[in-house]
Amino acid sequence: MHSIAKQIETAMIADRFRLRRRLRSLEEHAKQGRNVQPQLDQLARQVADSAERARQRASARPPIAYDDTLPIVGQRAKIAATIAEHQVVVVCGETGSGKSTQLPKICLELGRGVHGMIGHTQPRRIAARAVATRIAEEVGVSLGTQVGFKVRFADATNPDTLSN
Numbered sequence: 001m002h003s004i005a006k007q008i009e010t011a012m013i014a015d016r017f018r019l020r021r022r023l024r025s026l027e028e029h030a031k032q033g034r035n036v037q038p039q040l041d042q043l044a045r046q047v048a049d050s051a052e053r054a055r056q057r058a059s060a061r062p063p064i065a066y067d068d069t070l071p072i073v074g075q076r077a078k079i080a081a082t083i084a085e086h087q088v089v090v091v092c093g094e095t096g097s098g099k100s101t102q103l104p105k106i107c108l109e110l111g112r113g114v115h116g117m118i119g120h121t122q123p124r125r126i127a128a129r130a131v132a133t134r135i136a137e138e139v140g141v142s143l144g145t146q147v148g149f150k151v152r153f154a155d156a157t158n159p160d161t162l163s164n
Helices: 002-008 013-031 037-059 071-085 099-109 125-139
Strands: 149-151 154-156
Touching: 002 013, 002 037, 013 037, 071 099, 099 125, 125 149, 125 154
Parallel strands: none
Antiparallel strands: 149 154
């Protein structure tokens, strides 16, 4: 059971809670002397399937290129290190500095979006769609594939979407 617990860390984030809860339940049943091997085998398959989905998403990540004329790109290494070290990061910059389009790309480059999705909020539906369209163009994918958007009454995402 310990090996399954370690493998859960490679699964999709959306699946981890459910998989951990199922493993704890099976551990309790095993302590009571019940035969849980068939259920453990099924759980191991579910973990492997989720981990394989994450591996496929990692291999499908688009190549990332940056526009060096944007001020935020000059601070890319520092921003990436800060994002990697901290759970919450606040980035302030002038309008037009590249925050909205380049930060999701920095996160993608760090490997974010593989086990889950990079969320990017905008105050208006039109802005959400426009930013998603711009990011999709910059990374060379069709909108609604690896880059999508979701607003009220419209969902341009799919299970392979890395950023929205």
